[in-house]
Amino acid sequence: MNTQRRRRATVKDVAEEAGVSRGTVSRVLNGHPYVSDEARTAIDAAIAKVGFVPNNAARSLVMRQSMAIGLIVHEPHSLFIEDPNIGAILLGANATLSDADYQLSCLIADTSRDIDRLTRYLTGGLIDGVIIVSAREGDPITKAVARLDLPAAFVGHPRDIGDAAYAAIDNRGAAREITRRLAATGRKKIGMIAAALDRDSGADRLAGFVDALGNDFDPQRVERVPLYSYSDGQKGMRALLEKHPDIDGVFASSDAVAAGAMEVLQSAGHRIPEDVGVVGFDDSSWALRTDPPLSTVRQPAGELGRAAAQSVLAQLRGEKARDGIQVLECPVVWRGSA
Structure with missing residues (x-):
């Protein structure tokens, strides 16, 4: 041979x-x-x-561009697999970047060691810009991107990103609207499973819930959980039922959380929606897996990914980051769970 x-x-x-x-x-x-x-x-x-095949590495040295954009997801590995929104954001961003002949590089930040490694990676000139998903306030990745002056766009709107570009939805307004609709069905003892309060989306959804209930808001009927996950929905619902067995409405801050809550309610003998009305947030694939189907807020995850990618590309063309801010619509989708 x-x-x-x-x-x-x-x-x-x-x-x-x-x-x-x-x-x-x-x-x-x-x-x-x-x-x-x-x-x-x-x-x-x-x-x-x-x-002949072009030598892209050599071309990158000449052009001082890698033709690659990093998508940084600051979530645990388990949630990266479980959360359909992350996949939709990724596919939306990839479609836009592919049309522009850019490669998407997916980077997951789970542990502090991951964050240190990614920070070093960002300094190496291997990517031209970044899309950041699930950043928290004070996030070290955000600080590294700002220090390196990389073209960047956030999915979501952490409060400490200054004039950086972002693509987001009105989490507070949408949470307010769906909670009011839940209350309008006659529910008097509404609780919330509030997830991910360390980032803007979770904190804003809790704020919208408080807005909607006004004087009827009871902080004791809010159960805080760390992640937008099915298992955290189960844990949160068990805790709510233990403290408030007469609860008749639940706003879960994601569809996965809602699905976990519904499983616990039904296992405990509560009928949905007759005994307890449940609403979620995302309109992801979780919303159609539940029985009955879940009332929720439609989050345009794919469009968020596309908008963030368009913003990074615009910055690479010399446009200003603050011109890349987009807030997308997120309507309520009413189904049988409430």
Whole structure:
């Protein structure tokens, strides 16, 4: 067997095959407009014949661009798999970046060691910009991005990002609206499983719940849990039932949390919606897995990913970060759970 590696075709090989200079080939490869159609056709044919593959690493050194955008997800590994919103954000961002010939690099920050490693990675010039999901206030990743002056856009709106670009929804207003609709069904003892209060989305959803109930708000009927997860929904609902067995309405701050809460309620013999009305937030695949289907808020996760990617690309073209702020609509979707 011949174990010799085949020699990689070069720009010189393409130029000789096409009968043009190496400079002309380079101009075509780098997208310069001042090349005749005849030369372009000859170069395209030569590339196909000699099997030339551009050396993107070398091109990146010349252009000082990696043509890669990092998507940093600051969540535990388990939630990255469980939360369909993260997948939708990723796919939305990837579609936009792919259209612009950029590669998406997915980076997960679970532990403090991950954060230290990612901070070092960001300094290496291996990515041109970042999209950051689930950042907290005071997040070390946010601080590293600001220090490096990387083009960046957040999914969500942490309060300490200054003029940085972000794509978000009105979490507070949407939570207020769906809680009012739940109360309008006649519920008098409404509780909340409030998740992820260390980030803007969780804190704003709790604030909207408080707004909606006004003088009827009872802080004892709020159960705080760390993550937007099914298991935290179960834990939160068990705790609420233990303290308030007569509860007749629940706002869960994500669909996964709501699904976990519904499982606990039904196992305890509570009928949904006859005994307890339940509403969630996201309109993710979790909302249609429950029985009955979940009333919720539609979060346009894919559109958020696309908007954040568009903002990073705009910054790479020289536009200002603050021009890339977008707040998307998030309507209530009413189903059988309430």
